[in-house]
Amino acid sequence: MFISNSxxxxxxxxxxxxxxxxxxxxxxxxxxxxxxNVSCTQIARALELDPTQVRKDLSITGIVGRPRVGYNxxxxxAAIEKFLGWQNASDAFLxxxxxxxxxxxxxxxxxxxxxxxxxxFDMQAELIGKRIGEHEVLPMDRLPDLAFRMHVxxxxxxxxxxxxxxxxxxxxxSGIRAIWxxxxxxxxxxxxxxxxxxxxxxxxxxxxxxxxxxxKS
Amino acid sequence: MFISNSxxxxxxxxxxxxxxxxxxxxxxxxxxxxxxNVSCTQIARALELDPTQVRKDLSITGIVGRPRVGYNxxxxxAAIEKFLGWQNASDAFLxxxxxxxxxxxxxxxxxxxxxxxxxxFDMQAELIGKRIGEHEVLPMDRLPDLAFRMHVxxxxxxxxxxxxxxxxxxxxxSGIRAIWxxxxxxxxxxxxxxxxxxxxxxxxxxxxxxxxxxxKS
DNA sequence: TAGATTGTTAATCGATTAACAATC
DNA sequence: TAGATTGTTAATCGATTAACAATC
Numbered sequence: 001m002f003i004s005n006s007x008x009x010x011x012x013x014x015x016x017x018x019x020x021x022x023x024x025x026x027x028x029x030x031x032x033x034x035x036x037n038v039s040c041t042q043i044a045r046a047l048e049l050d051p052t053q054v055r056k057d058l059s060i061t062g063i064v065g066r067p068r069v070g071y072n073x074x075x076x077x078a079a080i081e082k083f084l085g086w087q088n089a090s091d092a093f094l095x096x097x098x099x100x101x102x103x104x105x106x107x108x109x110x111x112x113x114x115x116x117x118x119x120x121f122d123m124q125a126e127l128i129g130k131r132i133g134e135h136e137v138l139p140m141d142r143l144p145d146l147a148f149r150m151h152v153x154x155x156x157x158x159x160x161x162x163x164x165x166x167x168x169x170x171x172x173x174s175g176i177r178a179i180w181x182x183x184x185x186x187x188x189x190x191x192x193x194x195x196x197x198x199x200x201x202x203x204x205x206x207x208x209x210x211x212x213x214x215x216k217s
Numbered sequence: 218m219f220i221s222n223s224x225x226x227x228x229x230x231x232x233x234x235x236x237x238x239x240x241x242x243x244x245x246x247x248x249x250x251x252x253x254n255v256s257c258t259q260i261a262r263a264l265e266l267d268p269t270q271v272r273k274d275l276s277i278t279g280i281v282g283r284p285r286v287g288y289n290x291x292x293x294x295a296a297i298e299k300f301l302g303w304q305n306a307s308d309a310f311l312x313x314x315x316x317x318x319x320x321x322x323x324x325x326x327x328x329x330x331x332x333x334x335x336x337x338f339d340m341q342a343e344l345i346g347k348r349i350g351e352h353e354v355l356p357m358d359r360l361p362d363l364a365f366r367m368h369v370x371x372x373x374x375x376x377x378x379x380x381x382x383x384x385x386x387x388x389x390x391s392g393i394r395a396i397w398x399x400x401x402x403x404x405x406x407x408x409x410x411x412x413x414x415x416x417x418x419x420x421x422x423x424x425x426x427x428x429x430x431x432x433k434s
Numbered sequence: 435t436a437g438a439t440t441g442t443t444a445a446t447c448g449a450t451t452a453a454c455a456a457t458c
Numbered sequence: 459t460a461g462a463t464t465g466t467t468a469a470t471c472g473a474t475t476a477a478c479a480a481t482c
Contacts, residue, residue, distance in 0.1 A: 099320030
């Protein structure tokens, strides 16, 4: 029996995936909002990218355009959202009710993201029971049961660095499929468990290195 | 007269720069702290990287090692810190006193970063005068004068998305050299002005795309 | 000494950019 | 129709990985 175990399908370049939210943002901005159609040329000009790159990136969503016309703006936005699963905000648990975590909840800051926090947990006894917006901070031992019952598959990790692995272990044992890691360290997880690290230190390092290079010349 | 205007010097791969903080973190962790010397092999094993890649990355800092021995752990950490300008925390202004910005100040969250916030500003009238930790939130029109007097060269941008460009314009006109952009949008800045974007949406997109791919199979 | 590790050059891999036929 | 734009294949570029001599 022939099994095509890795037909090079569904394996899309990460840089392309990282640009998709930029396209989505452009498509939803006032700038573009009046138009019915948009071309790669327009997008590329606005975002200072190569038009061919934009076309390749968009093609991973399955969208097809029309020569001379471009893409239907709304269809394109919908195709990107579908590809990312962003048609609706995904339910997520927030683990860590400190400042960074809480900033995901309010209106300001990264609260525009398509995440719907449906539970807030912490390991620090003094935070349990506190209210953050409309959420009550729950103890970690409530997490597994609630995760199963609510079918939550994303955990956002924003605890203190030294508690990160412990919190991860609880998440991994709760039917959660993916962790968005906002803490600085690496996390040990089973194979096939999804970890994405929002790495503050790498980003600051790039800024710092460029600043150092500039100051030296 | 011969002018070597771009001798391909000082142009280091960004992926390498992004890994430097990981090495630094490892070198300062308990795990490594007892040893005098560390080898690329050890670092690579701990961080699940290729040893040759680690060696190439470290070489951009100018460190030299000894065959069979490796690098002196403290010297290596110092070399990375020097390369990034992280020997001391860099003075920075925080623009935007909302939850995300404030989380840079406390002890928790990204407060471990080598940034020393020496001024907090906001554009929202209702936040001016409030205290956040040891800082009083100042109005934006105080920023230029203070930036010049205190020789601050880094601005951390954490205002509401629709205010981001306006705040950027103030920073650019204040002798600030670099902006760490924690807001979702692109910013217009003059050439040679340094912008580094901590892109929450790109990071979440990678997580989302992987989760979608997993759920589909 | 033997062998692990560095530093560096060469090969590979993957992403970006260029070229171009098809088409509306 | 003419020409802008798509979709796709080929060329280039840059980063990762392999190979290997030097060395402690």
